Amino acid sequence: MKRIFSCLLLLLLLITLPGVLTSCSLIEPVKKLYVYNWGEYMTLESGEDEVHLNHAFEEWYYETYGERIEVVYSVFSSNEEMYAKLKNGSSKIDLIFPSEYMVERLIAEEMLMPLDYGIITAYEETIDPRFQTLATKPYCVPYTYGYLGLIYDGALDEALRDESGEMSWRVLWNEIPGGTDLTDKILTFNNSRDAFGIAQFILNYERALQSGELPGAKDLYVNTADTARWDEAYLLLEQQKDSLQAYVMDEIYNKMESGAAWLAPYYAGDYFTMVDVNENLAFAYPKEGTNFFYDAMCVPVSAKNPIEAQRYINYILGGADGEALDVAIANAEWVGYSSPNIKVTTNLDYLADMADDEEGYGAEALSILYPESDHEALLAMVEEYAAWREEAGEDYDPADYEGPTPDIAMFTDVNTDFVTYIYQNLDNATLVYANGRWEALKLTSAPCTEIYIFSAVIVLVLIAWAIGYMLLRRYRSRYY
């Protein structure tokens, strides 16, 4: 009976199999665009009043080109993870979002496709002129940018600032101007480039201070090939060890939000996520200068749909003549990092939404996201606009607004005291040396004598037991 049943089952399978196969091939194949982005880095909300960028793109694509496309979206959590997946070449990827140093690395390894600015037509008029001169321009379009800053418990604000009201990266070394002891409350990066970077900003600043040439030759330390400079930074990092609570990456959210740690360096855009949970937190840019980074959109050489990928890039920038500017603005607001898209950043609705206390990130948002801009003047404009918008009610039309509007000039290097360093891809020898120094720093552990003693006791007990056992056996074998 069982046998008959299983035979029937097999027969059934055999009959249906060809049907399934043919029915698959009958359906019109939908083109698929494989997008590989950082986690939580694009607006993909499907609620009302929300924007799902990929769905919006699919719709727009059908209307514009008359064919269906499906965006297959997946995420990575580090540049290195993305690099590994791309390098082994087993997965389909049409568009990636690496950070600047990874872009350089990918270019050096000839893994990126040169972009066609005939397709990405929005580039010229939307991307901030400062970004248009980047050496990586032929291969990537900036998506977001930002700076590294100090996140701290607001109660410490006074103690952390020196006489002139500025903050120094030195506070991460527990050198607190107000004299408070923060041992075991300080976090730092568990990745070599960022950890070394902070030490290098300090050294660069202090050297410039000594020779009186502030704000200092920019690349003296940060991208140096001089091993002696890396040694100096290493020694500085070693001094930091005893005051640290932990080397962290994503654990920082938990620790800062819960108040387990009080002081940590992190990216400006992520500060807003933390302050959302723990409103006691505050943010500042230290006087020594900080890291400037950007994440960009690139098409790998292995991409199957490079043209569609570039149309996607163009759409994210707001499309030709700003037809998708709403989507670009919604995306920039959702992501919360600084946007290199001047059509977005000079849009009063965007600025007002960002500076809004309830829906956005509060008045400090502009000075944190755009520290190099004339943010005080911007804020004044935004407040005026927000008041007008309030009055105009639900169905306001931004075109009716007659007050002052921001322009690009307000964003480009107004605040020249704000020193930034960009990380470049180090040459191989330097990279190996720097990694070796980081290795040396990490290999020395915090003291754990009790573990050593404990395990020594265990081993001794085992040895004693083994010897005792052998003696017992000998003793017994004499009698039995």
Added chain:
Amino acid sequence: MGRVILKEKMNKKRSFLRTAAAYPHMVWSVLFIVAPLIFVLYYALTEEDASGNFYFSFANITALAGESYLPVFFRSICFAVVATAICLVLAYPLAYFLSKCKVSSQRMLIMLVMLPMWMNLLIRTYSWMNILETNGLINNLLTTIGLPNAKLLGNGAAVVLGMVYNFLPYMIMPIYTVMSKIDSRYLEAAADLGCNGPQTMLRVILPLSASGIISGITMVFVPSVSTFYISQKMGNGRFEMIGDTIERQFMSNYDYHMGATLSLVLMVLIIICLAVMNRFGDEDGGVLV
């Protein structure tokens, strides 16, 4: 005569079927165990020159001996030894207790032992972080009853706790399995011959469960010595284990050769440790049973 031949043929046929049953596993092990091992060996014994060509070299292995990697190996082994010992001390009485329970409640209790394993190791470790944090569950409790805060996270004990918590079921299960199979007639015989409780435990149950202990130790020691996530999170990134070092070679240093060398040395170390232990285990079992 004919019958004999037929029988031989049948034997042959059966043995062919038997080996055929092993083929999937053989293919699996060649693809996913042997081949990766060969790659590890290959990477460990080669270096890359400027133009990306590989050449044979012992440089990585000699670098291991010279540099500061030895303390890391030593540290990992010490942590693993402590974690394994604690697991054993906790698991042995528990396994004994389990094996003495009623069959129906045994099932329930075993499920409780296995329950944490249904969750991902990363999630379990992260939860422990929240419990031990300076303003976590335990410290909140301490402050509400008026005691001072304790630093529970980021020390050696926290790392050991993480290992013990995560690997304890691996110790309980094999010991329990062996113990539940011990024939109760042995115990009756021991009692007949005048053994009291502790003597029965030491001279009958312990030797009979030796094989479970050995496999339990193996199953806890090996993952403990090569762990990388637990030490990073529970130790606040301040107790570098060999697993962390290997992970960094692959993930951020891109030094596959050094990473492969470290893995290879770790594997050899583990094999040596296990060989030593198995030797003792065999002797015990052989003599005392």
